[in-house]
Amino acid sequence: MRPEPDCALCGLCAGRTKIVLPDGNPGSGIIFVGEAPGESEDREGRPFVGRSGKVLSAMMEKAGFSRADVLITNTVKCRPPSNRDPFPEEMAACRPFLESELEGARLVVGLGKSACRDLMGYEGPMGAVVNTMCSIEIRGRRIRFLPAYHPAATIYNRELRSELERTMEIVAGELR
Numbered sequence: 547m548r549p550e551p552d553c554a555l556c557g558l559c560a561g562r563t564k565i566v567l568p569d570g571n572p573g574s575g576i577i578f579v580g581e582a583p584g585e586s587e588d589r590e591g592r593p594f595v596g597r598s599g600k601v602l603s604a605m606m607e608k609a610g611f612s613r614a615d616v617l618i619t620n621t622v623k624c625r626p627p628s629n630r631d632p633f634p635e636e637m638a639a640c641r642p643f644l645e646s647e648l649e650g651a652r653l654v655v656g657l658g659k660s661a662c663r664d665l666m667g668y669e670g671p672m673g674a675v676v677n678t679m680c681s682i683e684i685r686g687r688r689i690r691f692l693p694a695y696h697p698a699a700t701i702y703n704r705e706l707r708s709e710l711e712r713t714m715e716i717v718a719g720e721l722r
């Protein structure tokens with residue numbers, strides 16, 4: 547189930563250039579979920595192609611896999627104005643598309659606070675849950691869920707960067 551090209555189920559449709567659909571290997575069963583498209587993603591129609599995407603791709607390569615080995619998506623498929631966090635009602639409107647992407651997953655990696663709030667219902671500090679495997683329920687099925695830092699948060703923080711590198715090592719272990 548994918549949004550129609552003219553989807554207007556929430557207000558984010560007003561400012562978008564392109565709907566940003568999942569990218570990568572849907573058959574891998576491993577899905578990275580970020581927050582929302584940014585400016586580059588909105589322009590190109592692909593998730594994680596801007597600065598955060600470069601950080602993410604570099605970390606994947608360092609761990610021995612690439613973005614083509616997994617599926618990458620976002621909680622909402624259209625860019626929020628000025629890159630603000632998506633509102634709960636926007637996430638709720640886009641949720642059926644996300645659930646459809648996650649349905650066959652064996653591992654979901656939540657990149658950052660918004661993804662963890664949307665999928666785990668978690669509102670606390672990321673440091674308390676990062677890299678601690680848990681599970682979420684999607685359409686009646688439990689799926690393993692790994693909370694992780696958003697790549698953007700790691701750009702100027704070496705400690706967070708090493709935690710995200712640890713996330714990539716866990717994923718690499720799943721792919722082997």
Ligand code: SF4
Nearest residue numbers: 549553555556624640
């Ligand atoms: S964010 Fe999702 S629900 Fe909202 S307009 Fe875009 S595709 Fe439709």
